Amino acid sequence: xxxxxxxxxxxxxxxxxxxxxxxxxxxxxxxxxxxxxxxxxxxxxxxxxxxxxxxxxxxxxxxxxxxxxxxxxxxxxxxxxxxxxxxxxxxxxxxxxxxxxxxxxxxxxxxxxxxxxxxxxxxxxxxxxxxxxxxxxxxxxxxxxxxxxxxxxxxxxxxxxxxxxxxxxxxxxxxxxxxxxxxxxxxxxxxxxxxxxxxxxxxxxxxxxxxxxxxxxxxxxxxxxxxxxxxxxxxxxxxxxxxxxxxxxxxxxxxxxxxxxxxxxxxxxxxxxxxxxxxxxxxxxxxxxxxxxxxxxxxxxxxxxxxxxxxxxxxxxxxxxxxxxxxxxxxxxxxxxxxxxxxxxxxxxxxxxxxxxxxxxxxxxxxxxxxxxxx
Numbered sequence: 001x002x003x004x005x006x007x008x009x010x011x012x013x014x015x016x017x018x019x020x021x022x023x024x025x026x027x028x029x030x031x032x033x034x035x036x037x038x039x040x041x042x043x044x045x046x047x048x049x050x051x052x053x054x055x056x057x058x059x060x061x062x063x064x065x066x067x068x069x070x071x072x073x074x075x076x077x078x079x080x081x082x083x084x085x086x087x088x089x090x091x092x093x094x095x096x097x098x099x100x101x102x103x104x105x106x107x108x109x110x111x112x113x114x115x116x117x118x119x120x121x122x123x124x125x126x127x128x129x130x131x132x133x134x135x136x137x138x139x140x141x142x143x144x145x146x147x148x149x150x151x152x153x154x155x156x157x158x159x160x161x162x163x164x165x166x167x168x169x170x171x172x173x174x175x176x177x178x179x180x181x182x183x184x185x186x187x188x189x190x191x192x193x194x195x196x197x198x199x200x201x202x203x204x205x206x207x208x209x210x211x212x213x214x215x216x217x218x219x220x221x222x223x224x225x226x227x228x229x230x231x232x233x234x235x236x237x238x239x240x241x242x243x244x245x246x247x248x249x250x251x252x253x254x255x256x257x258x259x260x261x262x263x264x265x266x267x268x269x270x271x272x273x274x275x276x277x278x279x280x281x282x283x284x285x286x287x288x289x290x291x292x293x294x295x296x297x298x299x300x301x302x303x304x305x306x307x308x309x310x311x312x313x314x315x316x317x318x319x320x321x322x323x324x325x326x327x328x329x330x331x332x333x334x335x336x337x338x339x340x341x342x343x344x345x346x347x348x349x350x351x352x353x354x355x356x357x358x359x360x361x362x363x364x365x366x367x368x369x370x371x372x373x374x375x
Contacts, residue, residue, distance in 0.1 A: 012176045013037045013220075014183065017045040020145065023169050027128050029113070030147040032173035033207045035219030037183075038147045042109055051105035051143070054091065058116035058146075066092060066123045066133060086134050096136035105141040114148035114160050121164060128167040175205035180220050185336040190227040191302055195295030195333060196261050197223070203254040216247065218254035225249055234262055264292040271296045278313035283321070290318075290326050298333040305340065309349040319357035319364065327357070328364040 011019060013036055020028055020042070030038050039055075046053040056065075068086040093099040095106060110116070116124075123133065131138040138144075146168065148160075177197060184194050197204050206218045216222070226233075226249045236242045247255035267289055274281040274297065284290040297314060301307045311334060318327030331354070335341040344350055358364060 009170075010172045010174050012179045013041050013173050014179045016041040016173070017048070019169075019171065020045050020143075024143055027144045027146070027168045029165075029168035029170045030145075030173050031114075031150050031170065032147075033175070033205070033219070034149055035207070035217075035221040036173050036175050036205065037180075037220045038173055039109075039111060042107070042145055042147070046107035046109075049105055049107070051107045051141075054106060054108050056108065056110050058110045058113045058120070058148075061116055061120045063117075063119045063123050065089060066120070066127065068092070068134065088134060088136060092133050092136055095138050095142045097139050098136050101139065103139060103141075105143075106139075107143045107145055110144070110146035112148050113146040121161070125163060125167070128164075175220065177201040177204045180204055180223075181336055184223075184227075185302075187224075188227075189224065190230045191299035191333075192262070192292075192295045193223060193227055193230060193258075194336075195291070195298055195329075196258055198329065198332060199291060200254075200257055200261075203250075203257055206251065206254055214251060216249065216251040218250040222250045234265060261292065264289050268293055268296060271300055274314065275300050275307050275310040278310040278317075281314075283314070283317065285322075287323060287326065290323060291329065294326060294330045294333070297330060301334065308334070308340070308344050309347070312344060312347075312349045313353050316353035316357045319354070319361060324361060324364070328361070331364070 013032075016030060016038065030042075032038055043053050043055075066089055068088045070084045071087050072082055073085045088096075088099075094103060095108070127133055127138075128144065131142075150172070181194060181198060203218055204223065205220060208214075208217070211217070226246070229245075233242055233245050236245065243255065243259050246258055249255075250258065269282065269284060271293070274293075284293050297311055301311045311330065315327045315330040315334070318324065318330065321327075334344065
């Protein structure tokens with residue numbers, strides 16, 4: 001379930017791109033708790049527009065990084081008196097109509113803007129409102145986007161001044177397991193982690209600003225990092241070391257639940273044999289073992305889409321058997337990719353095996369079609 005601090009309009013991370021597409025002529029600001037994937041989505045949107053993506057880490061900015069440096073003019077004088085002028089910042093000059101009118105599309109991204117030094121804001125007021133710094137104005141194809149952590153998160157972010165808020169279209173990004181699962185299916189996140197989070201949606205993002213004594217917490221970004229090393233962690237024999245490595249990435253609470261889940265990996269049936277004879281293969285009798293088995297069946301399907309029919313047959317057997325909720329669990333995993341799911345749902349195996357079982361469980365079909373992971 002999505003978490004929200006209802007202070008500004010809320011969207012999910014997959015809605016960043018359509019928002020930017022509609023509001024590309026406006027300055028957009030995205031707030032969230034840490035680690036939900038704002039930076040990645042903004043970068044992907046910039047790439048989709050074939051725009052240069054300039055990332056400015058706001059906490060590292062100095063006002064002169066934008067305003068430029070003053071220097072003695074060798075040309076200009078005022079009544080014979082030497083005066084100073086500003087040497088423009090190279091990046092700003094390259095983005096300006098005056099110095100680079102034919103430049104290409106650019107997305108300027110102020111990362112963690114509400115953690116910037118106060119000295120930077122006076123320069124930003126005019127840049128955001130008039131798209132100007134000194135005697136330079138930004139080209140029309142330069143888009144400004146910013147993000148930051150919510151003040152309530154007690155992270156790096158603080159509440160912006162009202163004058164700064166007025167210069168942005170402001171949105172809050174909320175964590176949503178269904179959105180993340182669909183993203184994970186497209187980005188090769190380990191199937192076993194996806195299956196675990198479908199059963200334990202509360203573990204996707206357990207950030208809590210009141211738990212300041214924790215060394216780590218679970219969030220979308222940390223599960224992605226864990227996915228990259230998960231197989232090596234699974235192969236680690238030392239249980240305490242395994243526990244420590246998992247907790248170092250997703251925190252102790254989610255890590256403990258995941259550790260309990262993966263302890264069943266050594267008790268799995270032969271997955272290849274199950275996929276070879278899905279109509280007659282024995283199915284695990286213990287629900288914990290069965291839930292882990294399903295994660296491996298899903299992984300087998302993701303590795304070889306020709307295994308779809310076998311997975312559907314096993315799902316149908318589960319729906320009609322002792323653990324119908326496990327059949328629904330497998331079908332929800334298979335339904336994550338809507339295009340592939342639509343193809344499966346039109347096939348003979350679905351019509352002959354799955355559909356009759358679903359007719360007896362209409363609530364299951366509704367949940368699958370809505371793609372409500374963890375429902």
